[in-house]
Amino acid sequence: MGAEAGYVALGIIIGWLTVTTITGIIATIKRHKVLMAVDTWFVAGRALGLLVVWLSLGANIYSAYTFLGLPGAAASEGIRVFAVNLYGMVGYLIGLLIIPFLWSKAKERGWLTVADAFEDLYDSKVVGAFAAVTGALWSIPYIQLQIQGAGYILEEASYGTVDPLTASIVAFVLIAVFTVIGGLLSVALINVLQGAIMLIAVWLVGVLAPLVAFGGLGNVFKVLEHYAASKPPESAFSLTLKPDDFAWMATLLVAAPLAFWLWPNRVQNVFAARDVKTAKRSAVLVGIYQVSQIPAILVGLTGLALFFKGVISIPLYKKPYSDHAFMVTTKALLPPWVVGLVGAGALAASISTAAAILHVSGALFARNMYQRLLKPRASGRELLLAARAFTAILALASLVFALLAPGVLVYLLLVGYAGIVQFFPALVLGVYGKGLVTKHGALAGMAGGMLTVAYIQVILRRSPLGVYEGFWGLLTNIALLLIVSLVTGRRSRRLNSSVLKNNAKAL
């Protein structure tokens, strides 16, 4: 095997991307109702409609994180992967509370973006622009994750014929192209197919891998117990939690779910929902996909056990090889055409996720930074240019990080969450604590929280006491938010009352 297997797998991947793109273009040009809108399926038949809607949602939720990140974390760290898995599930659960809250406020106040919300709550264009720009900056690790992941998929699917650098750059170009042609990929029929392929792929490989390789999950764990007892010193793998892990898991589980619905692209989806019932239903339907993370984890475990047995020669226990675990294990056990099919689904998922985030970030910048703050009278053309330029900068920054400072996929995601969660206190207190938080307090809190996360990530490199960096950020955030609000609040109340008096005189 080698070149020939690579041609088969890569051929399927390229074929799939070509077919989806052409279908997308045709559907967009012809405005084909059945192809375009999921809703038309709903009328046709309820049971079928629900399945179609569910599958097409799956295409949006899957990304390189599920396919590569989770198996990688399972292979490199063991049980800690469950913390990541669990907070995602909690994220969907609290979606039932956060979605109605965000949606009804957005309808009432006319918010379209997360930055609109901040601008309105604090009656300040600066706070809105701050949210737009920082939201985009914290998306960089998330985009980087997709570029790295898409690169790994191409590299592995080529069976050694494409080198890592070329693979990353091709991945980046694909993401750039799909960001420019926009929502073309989000054609219902394609999404349904895509969702189905990924669902089948992750369960097929997840169930088959332990069975084919070891005759069952029990044997995989037996091998891993031996591995844990005699593992290489650099391997952090553990079947049980180490003392530091408890604090990490608890703080991650409390902090990260709060960020779940505040990602600029997710907020946009919630705000744009037709009604709150639809939004909640979609959230629960997507939550079902979360269960598919279990087979993904099993693939990572099987891969590590295969490495220990000498079947796989790539050291899956260490960075960056661990994030190749899903593809490497699939390659070791299944024929190239399956590798191609799985790779195609996972690659398309990574591309569409990255493209969606880039698209939203560009629009946010143009609307809430460029237009509101820098140039209120900018023409439509100019705004479009600003959006494109900002998108390009973000994409390039993500590529540079992917090439020069590649990270472990799961941790890239967690850093993004740690930054995004800093929106939470100012957003909730802005709505419920009227008058408690001033715009200076909100800015100081968010900036302080984000800087704390960045400081831990870049300078310390290791979070104190093992606590999740997003949690340290939140503590700084809330403290600064309250202190600065208290100080500036008194002053502005005095100001406000004098303004009111003047207004009364004028009337």
Next chain:
Amino acid sequence: MSKKLFYAIILVLAYIPLLGLPFSNRVEPEILGMPLLWFYCLAWFLEIFALMVVAYYVDKKHVWG
């Protein structure tokens, strides 16, 4: 029951297994081929999933007083 109380209970139920982690942090006994801790985390994961489904249906059907 008010909606607030209902969701408070749901959230408490979702987070309570955190307290059991130190007591289940073992490999033995194995359940369904999994080390105890792995089984515990999987069960917890499925519990949160079940809570989500229950909360969704109760919230949808129930008229909150």
